Amino acid sequence: MRDTLTDIGEVQLRHAEVGGGWRLHQLELAIFVGGVLGALARAGLSDVLPSDGRSWPWATFVANVIGTLLLGFFATRLQERLPPSTFRRPLLGTGFCGALTTFSTFQIELVVLVRHGHALLAGGYLVGSVAAGLASVYFATALTRRARLR
């Protein structure tokens, strides 16, 4: 199961496998490129939808839901449909989706909302984010698997 998730161990395992740094650098280059694009997309979103700490943090919510939908799609497709590829997962999964979505900003936004006296909104944002995230993986996975049968 760990196999598809991120590149848990993959970078280090491959490093051992090929016995050198060249492949490792290529994998990390793929993660870097995906990370650049994901971070820019998220920062752009928060520029367009700035958060004031007193209302629903739309930028982070949208980035997290879209990134989770995409990861569900990519990971399912790469694991179960396409032939093994070295660079798609680090580029699209670990790099792009990993960087497009964020946990730290999500946590700080919850703390800020509570500090501003919006505990109920914070609770809704927490539950809403987790529910939307799980539903995103579930539906992206189900749709990707169904498409495979056609």
Added chain:
Amino acid sequence: MLVWIGVGVLGGGGAIARSRLDSFVQLRSAGELPRGTLAVNVLGSFCLGVLTGAGVSGEALLLGGTAVLGSFTTFSTWMFETERLAEEGEDRLAITNIAVSLVAGLLAAVIGWALGAAL
């Protein structure tokens, strides 16, 4: 314009750092709980708490917070790993993964914030 180049480069660096710490922790942990993702998310939340508590704002927060720590931590992988645990019938582990991440992440953010404010 220049700051966006910084956001891109630092965001890419955050993603590499995540991959490295994630691999490092995951290869050394037993059990089904995805501790690698937990480690990056808790550490990143702590650091963002420090920055916020210390009153870092504007472009410095954009670069250090949004770009580096935003990319370093991940919501999608956390959700993906949780859903796959549930799919495999490991419901208790899935719930544990959600609860531990949130409790530890919020605690780390609050402690970091207090530390940053005290600096």
